[in-house]
Amino acid sequence: MSEAENRPTNFIRQIIDADLASGKHTHVQTRFPPEPNGFLHIGHAKAICLSFGIAQDYNGLCNLRFDDTNPEKEDIDYVHAIQKDVKWLGFEWAGDVHYSSDYFEQLHDYAVELIEKGLAYVCFLNAEDTREYRGTLNKPGKNSPFRDTSVAENLALFEKMKNGECKEGECSLRAKIDMTSSFMCMRDPIIYRVKFAHHHQTGDKWCIYPMYDFTHCLSDAIEGITHSICTLEFQDNRRLYDWVIENVSVPAVPHQYEFSRLNLEYTLMSKRKLNLLVEEKLVDGWDDPRMPTIAAFRRRGYTPASMREFAKRIGVTKMANTVEMSVLEACIREDLNDNAPRAMAVLDPIKLVIENYPDNKTEDLVVKNHPSDESQGTRIVPFSGELYIEAEDFREEANKKYKRLVIDKAVRLRGAYVVTATRCDKDEQGNVTTVYCNYLDDTLGKNPTDGTKPKGVIHWVDAEKSVDATIRLYDRLFTVPNPAAEDDFNSVINPESLISIEKARVEPSLKNAKPEAAFQFERQGYFCLDNDIKEVGKLVFNRTVGLRDTWAKISK
Ligand code: ATP
Ligand code: MG
Numbered sequence: 001m002s003e004a005e006n007r008p009t010n011f012i013r014q015i016i017d018a019d020l021a022s023g024k025h026t027h028v029q030t031r032f033p034p035e036p037n038g039f040l041h042i043g044h045a046k047a048i049c050l051s052f053g054i055a056q057d058y059n060g061l062c063n064l065r066f067d068d069t070n071p072e073k074e075d076i077d078y079v080h081a082i083q084k085d086v087k088w089l090g091f092e093w094a095g096d097v098h099y100s101s102d103y104f105e106q107l108h109d110y111a112v113e114l115i116e117k118g119l120a121y122v123c124f125l126n127a128e129d130t131r132e133y134r135g136t137l138n139k140p141g142k143n144s145p146f147r148d149t150s151v152a153e154n155l156a157l158f159e160k161m162k163n164g165e166c167k168e169g170e171c172s173l174r175a176k177i178d179m180t181s182s183f184m185c186m187r188d189p190i191i192y193r194v195k196f197a198h199h200h201q202t203g204d205k206w207c208i209y210p211m212y213d214f215t216h217c218l219s220d221a222i223e224g225i226t227h228s229i230c231t232l233e234f235q236d237n238r239r240l241y242d243w244v245i246e247n248v249s250v251p252a253v254p255h256q257y258e259f260s261r262l263n264l265e266y267t268l269m270s271k272r273k274l275n276l277l278v279e280e281k282l283v284d285g286w287d288d289p290r291m292p293t294i295a296a297f298r299r300r301g302y303t304p305a306s307m308r309e310f311a312k313r314i315g316v317t318k319m320a321n322t323v324e325m326s327v328l329e330a331c332i333r334e335d336l337n338d339n340a341p342r343a344m345a346v347l348d349p350i351k352l353v354i355e356n357y358p359d360n361k362t363e364d365l366v367v368k369n370h371p372s373d374e375s376q377g378t379r380i381v382p383f384s385g386e387l388y389i390e391a392e393d394f395r396e397e398a399n400k401k402y403k404r405l406v407i408d409k410a411v412r413l414r415g416a417y418v419v420t421a422t423r424c425d426k427d428e429q430g431n432v433t434t435v436y437c438n439y440l441d442d443t444l445g446k447n448p449t450d451g452t453k454p455k456g457v458i459h460w461v462d463a464e465k466s467v468d469a470t471i472r473l474y475d476r477l478f479t480v481p482n483p484a485a486e487d488d489f490n491s492v493i494n495p496e497s498l499i500s501i502e503k504a505r506v507e508p509s510l511k512n513a514k515p516e517a518a519f520q521f522e523r524q525g526y527f528c529l530d531n532d533i534k535e536v537g538k539l540v541f542n543r544t545v546g547l548r549d550t551w552a553k554i555s556k
Contacts, residue, residue: 007057010316012050012257016058016227025226028060032086032093033067033100033216033230036078036200038271039286039293040085042307042328043262049311050259051229052091061094063223068101069215071199079200081286085294090304100215101201103222107210108162110218110248111173111192115154119247120191121147122157124171133179134187141179141187161194164207168194175214177243185240189213217241221250228254231261232318262314263322266476267292268484282493283477289542290477290497300474301518301528301544303339306332325476329545336518336526336544341369341376344414344459345506345521345541347471349388351434351463352405354419357385362462365444367415379509383416386463388505393458394435396424403456405435412454414522418443420452459522466505469539471527473499510539518544 007013019025030051034040040048055062064086068074083097100107114120123146125133135141149157158173160166173192181187191214196207217240220228234241235258245253261269268274274291277283286293289300297307310331314323363383370376393404393411405411410420419437427433440448448454477497478489486492506521513519515531525547530540 008053008312008315010259011318012227012229012259012316013054013057015257016054019226020058027226028055028058029063029094029224029226030055030060030229031063031065031098031220031223031225033065033219034082035067035070035073035271036075036082037070037073038078038275039081039291039295041269041271041274041292042264042267042294042297042310043269043292044085045089045294045307046262046311046314046316047229047231048086048089048091049308050316052086052089052093053308053311054227054229055094056091060226062091063095063098063225064093065098065100065219065223066201067212067216067219068099068199068201069209069212071195071197071209074200076200081295085298088298088304089294089307098219098223099201100210100219101199103215103219104202104206104210106222107215107218108208110244110250111158111210111214112155113248114175114191115158115173116151117247118151119176120173121149121154121176122161122171123147123174123188123190127169130172130190134184135179137184143179144174144188147176147188158192161192161208162206164196166194168196170194173208175240175243177240181239183236183239185213185237186243189240213237213240214244217244217254217256218248218250220254220256221245221252224252225254228256230256230258232258232320233261234258258318259316260318260320263320264292264328265322265325265481266478266483267325268478268489270484273484273489277489280489282489289472289474298516299531300542301336301516301526302332303335303518306335309335322482326549329549332545333526333547333549336520338373340518340520340526341379342367342371342522343379343507343510343519344381344461345469345471345504345510345524345527346388346390346459346461346466347501347504347524348391349461349503349505350391350394350432352387352389352394352419352460353434353436354385354387354439355422355436356438359385361385362465365416381415381507381509382462382465384462384464387413387460388463388466389413389435389458389460391432394421394424394432396432404458405437406455410440410448410452410454412443412457414457414459416444416460417441418448418452418454459524461505461507463505465508467508467511467539469504469506469510469541471501471504471541471543472530473501473543475499504541506539506541510541513539520547523547 032051052062172190174188177186287295364380367381407421417439419439421437425434513529518528526544527541
């Protein structure tokens with residue numbers, strides 16, 4: 001398939017095709033406008049893949065613009081984390097990073113223009129009265145008593161607001177639209193408010209800050225955005241978007257298009273709620289691998305390609321829906337199945353002693369990194385007469401379904417010899433501590449010639465040369481599919497969302513693993529080395545995903 005045929009198609013791309021065909025636009029300019037009030041989540045990844053993906057496919061440009069009009073909730077650390085995440089997903093923004101705050105001066109002038117046209121006024125109703133006057137969905141609003149203040153007086157009052165002569169909450173600048181509109185957002189919305197807050201970009205220069213609905217459309221116009229794509233909750237606000245654009249002298253006319261947001265089962269998809277999890281220490285930070293943030297997925301071993309593939313599979317529509325976790329997991333599993341080198345790790349080790357293996361002998365076995373992709377090469381895995389195997393891979397007796405090691409039965413050790421168990425030692429509680437076996441020395445890469453039929457293949461590591469590792473097994477963070485509906489997240493946290501295995505043994509080649517590099521631990525799943533710099537020098541592996549879909553079972 002050619003690259004063009006491989007492109008996703010959706011209603012927004014159809015609009016763009018039509019706009020280009022009709023000559024309404026000659027190029028495509030999009031933007032991604034995060035508010036720097038938290039880390040980006042996988043819902044944002046969907047929005048990023050859409051706006052940046054369109055720019056890419058249409059040879060257009062996509063701006064990264066921080067929608068930074070709420071200084072109290074914002075933080076420069078979030079500004080940095082967001083840039084890192086967009087880059088990691090594989091996208092490049094056009095030119096420098098933009099900030100809505102770059103336009104505060106222009107936005108102020110546009111507000112003055114509205115006042116001069118008699119389309120904005122300074123209102124002194126307090127918050128409670130403003131709400132009362134606004135009415136409800138069933139009841140029209142009432143005009144503010146300040147609605148008919150003269151232009152000259154409004155200009156002077158707005159100037160006072162700007163100069164810090166008004167208190168927070170004392171007054172606001174409102175657009176004069178229609179207090180009876182069936183769209184609540186059109187009932188004289190506030191467009192500027194007083195806030196004596198330090199801003200991460202503009203410092204203490206401003207004590208009035210523009211509201212989102214006023215800022216966003218004008219920033220789009222200033223940047224020459226042709227298609228301003230956002231989620232459906234802004235559908236009604238499109239009236240206000242268009243009203244502002246029509247009523248001030250903008251350099252270009254942008255249009256807003258809405259699509260349905262991503263909801264993912266068993267996760268929360270709101271920075272505000274994710275922030276609660278962090279603040280209440282229900283998780284270990286924004287990049288805790290159980291979080292649905294891009295940083296957390298990265299730390300968990302997801303690849304940028306798998307996240308882009310996910311965005312492609314879920315598509316872009318106007319239909320509200322909730323995506324099953326198995327869709328996301330299938331994307332990473334398919335990627336890692338092809339691309340992650342194999343390695344061996346024993347999570348719950350017991351000794352395997354090969355009694356007929358020559359004393360003090362060791363071998364360096366050459367093992368393929370990938371069963372079907374020769375290009376991934378080979379590695380050395382040391383072998384000797386004392387190994388570790390998984391406790392669950394041995395039973396003294398078992399029926400035919402158990403295709404692992406059983407006394408008097410044979411299995412193949414992955415990449416090594418065929419062994420037959422003979423006996424075992426147990427501790428006082430009856431747990432097996434050591435299994436004894438004999439090996440067939442002519443079975444390296446060959447079937448036994450003596451008629452022995454190995455029952456299966458098990459993984460192993462060398463007892464002496466393997467190294468200690470901590471392995472973190474992650475599971476869904478919540479016990480309910482829709483945690484957003486809960487009042488108290490504490491009560492729906494999955495107590496088994498993180499199981500930390502401290503005494504795992506892994507093959508020595510993993511000492512050279514790079515943070516975030518993925519591996520398939522044979523028969524266990526996909527894992528990556530944790531990227532937490534506090535843990536440097538310690539081998540901590542995070543489970544990205546199991547080998548098979550366990551979610552299908554859970555949902556049944
Ligand atoms: P949150 O409630 O998580 O803070 P937000 O919409 O307030 O989300 P912004 O930083 O304002 O977050 O969002 C930047 C862009 O990402 C917006 O255009 C928004 O429409 C889009 N977006 C946010 N959440 C989702 C989601 N779940 N699915 C798809 N797009 C989303
Ligand atoms: Mg927001």
